[in-house]
Amino acid sequence: NAGVTQTPKFRILKIGQSMTLQCTQDMNHNYMYWYRQDPGMGLKLIYYSVGAGITDKGEVPNGYNVSRSTTEDFPLRLELAAPSQTSVYFCASTRDRKNIQYFGAGTRLSVL
C-alpha cells in the first residue's frame, strides 16, 4: 500500500499566485484532513472531510479551499498566496475519528 501520497514535496510561490496541493489515499478511508505546521509549531487543522462531497472548516481555513469529489482524493487549493501561508502542509486520513490517522510526507511551501 502507498498509504497517503502528497504532491508536490516542495514548492515556491510568488505572492498572489495560486496552486493546488494534491493528496491521495489508497486505504478507502472516509475521513481526510489537511493540517499546516509553521516552523517550530504544532499542527493546525485547515479543513477536513468525512466523505465524498462533504467538507468542513477546521481551525485556520482562511485563504484555502477544498473539494472531495472522490473517496481517494482531497486537494487543497491556495488562492492568492501570501507569505503567511509559508508552512509545511500535511494531509492525513483515517477510517473514522476513533482510529489511527495516517499522514503523508508533507508539502513544504514557501511564498516569497
Place this chain on the structure above:
Amino acid sequence: DAKTTQPNSMESNEEEPVHLPCNHSTISGTDYIHWYRQLPSQGPEYVIHGLTSNVNNRMASLAIAEDRKSSTLILHRATLRDAAVYYCTGASYDKVIFGPGTSLSVIP
C-alpha cells in the same frame, strides 16, 4: 472543540522511563485519546490511543485518568530514537485537534 495542554519540553536520560502528561479537560465521553509523535523533518506517526482503559502496545503505554481529563504516555525505556515532539489529540465530533506538543530530549 476539544483542547489539550502539554508541557513544552521534557528531558530524559537514555534507558530510563519517561512519563509525558496531557490535560484534556474538555474531552467528551465518546472521544478517543490519541498520541502521535513527530521525528525531525517527518510527518506525525501514530503511537497509541485509548478510550477509558489503560492501553499497552510495543511502542508505549497509555494511562488514562479515571475522569478522563488527563492521560500519560509512558515510554518504558527511552532511547535516542525516541527524541521527538509528542502530541496528544482531542477529537471533537469529526475534528481532530492537535495540542501544542511536548519536545522530548533524550540524554545519552
